[in-house]
Amino acid sequence: MSTQTASLKIKENKHGEVLSIELSFPVLEREDNGKFFVKCPLFNSIGFSNKSLDEARKEHDDDLGVFFDLHIKRHSLKTALRSLGWVKTVHNKYQPPVVPSYLLEGANTVKSKFKPAA
Numbered sequence: 001m002s003t004q005t006a007s008l009k010i011k012e013n014k015h016g017e018v019l020s021i022e023l024s025f026p027v028l029e030r031e032d033n034g035k036f037f038v039k040c041p042l043f044n045s046i047g048f049s050n051k052s053l054d055e056a057r058k059e060h061d062d063d064l065g066v067f068f069d070l071h072i073k074r075h076s077l078k079t080a081l082r083s084l085g086w087v088k089t090v091h092n093k094y095q096p097p098v099v100p101s102y103l104l105e106g107a108n109t110v111k112s113k114f115k116p117a118a
Contacts, residue, residue: 005024005026005109006023006024006025006026006042006096006109007022007023007024007025007093007094007096008021008022008023008024008025008081008086008093008094008096009021009022009023009091009092009093009094010077010092010094011092012092018072018077018116019115019116020113020114020115020116021068021113021114021115022112022113022114023111023112023113023114024109024110024111024112025040025042025043025096025109025110025112026040026041026042026104026107026108026109026110027039027040027057027060027107027108027109027110028040028041028104028106028107029053029056029057029108031053034050035048035049035050036048036049036050036051036052036053036055036056037056038053038056038057038059038060039060040060040064040110041099041103041104042084042085042086042096042097042099043064043067043084044084045060045063045064045067046059046060046063047059047060047061047062047063061112064112064114065114067080068114068116069116069117072116073116081094084097085097085098
């Protein structure tokens with residue numbers, strides 16, 4: 001898998017407020033001695049569970065949600081994305097950072113839509 005399967009698009013209103021974020025990104029899922037991990041190298045995000053892979057996925061989704069909510073509230077989302085290597089192209093679309101292919105071996109692509117907390 002390459003980072004070419006990753007995408008991110010921010011939808012904003014006319015005042016520049018984030019309405020939603022559509023994204024597609026690779027995640028690595030692993031089980032090790034009854035511990036479950038979900039990680040995305042493009043966001044440095046992780047989910048962990050002692051119970052199940054589904055719970056680790058939920059933790060990972062929560063981790064990303066906190067990242068987006070925090071940076072939207074601080075008006076620092078675009079800066080945070082740039083610091084992770086995302087590059088703005090056109091119409092609030094972002095190109096993912098380049099990640100060595102060996103770090104993405106066995107990754108699954110996740111598609112998600114995030115809406116900021118009210």
